[in-house]
Amino acid sequence: MSHETTSTLLRVRGRTVAEYVPEPDLDQRLSPRPYLHPVRTLGGVVVTDILPEDHPHHLGVSIGVQDVDGDNLWGGRTYVRDQGYTWLDDHGRIVPQSWGRQADNGFGQRLRWLGRDGRLLLTEDRTVFAGAIAGRDDAWLLDFAYTLTAPADRDVTLGSPATNGRPDGAGYGGFFWRAALGKVRVLTATGEGEDQVNGTSEPWLALIGEGAGGAPYTLVFSGLGDGDDWFTRAYGYPGVNIALAYRRTLTIPAGGRISRRHRVAVVDGALARDQLVGLS
Template structure:
């Protein structure tokens, strides 16, 4: 089941809120395709290198031991392991659904119980004739009587693999995309670090990711360019993220979706406008 998102009267994204997926992919709602104003697709779903990469989604490898990322689970002292521990993000209902955005309630379920409740808010906004912004907020609440925590392969023993949270899988092209921040360039220079904004640049498109709250800006960026093109904002890079009973974790990432290759000055101006 799908819904279309528009910006300035043009369709720019499709949201699959109840996709029919193999349980091993950790089924969840996601955006694909997402397109630039000129119509270039800047997402990829179920690519051959990682079938569980689903356009733009919220995916967490370890929620109290359950896999909401998809694929294998990293087990300490064992490595990536196929386990029957996958969860499902279930679309419960819409709180609001307009042509340029929506508010959605979801439940994260695994092992026969609800582990998390989520309120997701997504909106589009025009920036220039060649750029628009995707504003994506998710609030994860622990509805149970006991504390739980969110982890990553890094917190389970795999250095540098702190992924989990907002994740954008971009399309693979003949050449790896460039990646840059305001003061650094290249995967090695930006991966695992914080930055006010981070840009991924393909042959005819640029994606600029920015944390829109102080808490979100404290999360490091997970970046891949050579193996595959993808960027995520990480909830549990150095240590697990605790969620006491009744507690809520909120993150907001705004992504500029642009045609062409804007320079650093233009990127900074677009980010300022997107966050204003």
Template sequence: MTTGDAPAVLRVAGRTVAEYAWRPDLPVGLAPRPYLHPVRTMAGTTVTELMPASHRHHLGVSVAVAEVDGGNFWGGRTFLPGHGPAWLDNQGSQEHVRWLRRTETRLGHTLRWLTIDGEALLTEKRELSARPAGDDAWALEFGFELTNVSGRDLPIRSPAAHGRTGAGYGGFFWRAPSEMSACKIAAATGIGSAAVHGERSPWLSVTGIGWTLVFIGATPATRDDRWFLRTRDYLGIGSALAWEAPLVLPPGDKLARRVVTVVADGDVPPERAAAYAAEWAS
């Protein structure tokens, strides 16, 4: 990363709470894309992981999609029906085009989603903002709008659409610190990962050692997506664009999603997480 490509910084109450790598220098196999890392609580606890040894393609907070018309925008291996994960030369990239806004509390830019051969499949308008959410919490708003510029239908798939049960990941994705032994999960659908994974809920909370993340579907379309949650081997949370069936985006059409994540110090009980959702959802 050159000096001119230095991460953009988000601040709340004078504290740096997130750094945004908008033009990272990454290997092709990781599906290069902008990401947020580190993301911190107001007290300074880091609540993201970047390129962990077991999953190098997990990049803090990003928009990562397992397959767009055969292109891998998740990174790593691609799931093949009847075979399983395989290394293919199909990793795409998300390329910064221009800044629309760049301040300490709001970031906005446009991107192009390119295949490994350089074909533009999607353009994106992305907006990030950081706002106070109480004395010991702040809210990260992450919105993105994708437009199909390929001239053909674009199927967006997860591995679950190819038969890998439960693997409905792809979309907004947060790689959290791997503290599974201490992790507590809650949502409007119940307590524990089994009550959340693959379900629709207006909010989802994950509590680790000294921190809580409350994920909120901030628009009706986002709330209609299912949550992907993995607590085995690593801690990852995502709002899934497609589950068992592909999401097909026709030429020229758009899709938009917005997730608000309240980043809090300490333990946030379910009733408080629900109150955050009522406050931040539109």
């Protein structure tokens, strides 16, 4: 894979299952950042969406946080306490610094999280790999890990609309998967629907949806870090977020770091709850 290409392909069993765009040319108000799209099942069903009309700052599979020391690295309007969503000149971006190991099934990368004025907010080390799942020809596994490191001279605090006063638990920020537009269900081992799964820390969460033409697919997410929570949408739009600041802000101390590793099984077909065990 070449460093000069505008995108990188991930392949499993000889099939392209995802495309990674490291530095998209996007409006600054979308908080430009790397993303995976399209992501496909082994059967070819597209299971991500990008630049949707309802939330054009949703970029396939990406990392984003709406409040990074006052800068918006999620995109769109910013939730302001006692005002609600407001357009502010506060949008930063996440840009590549260097590549690490690269192969047909994945890569490593160092990125810089930059504020609206170009100052360095965080350094990120990211690894993304796609692999087969033993004994299954209908599923593959995305392994997405990242470490965020604060500058040596200052703490960095991550927040969300919820921590900034939004009253309905919209604590999103972190790893986010905007699913293909269509009817979806979200469930865990013990609950189903937004009301029962949002704000929980169950070991796994599944989104069961329909791609183009009604083709069914299942996504099984795992890998919450200490203090993380699930945040999903199944009604207004389909998406799953592993939230870093659902109830309270998260501060990375000066020179310190936080690390996360998430896994997503991408499966053809709509699985029943008892078929989800073992895929997380």
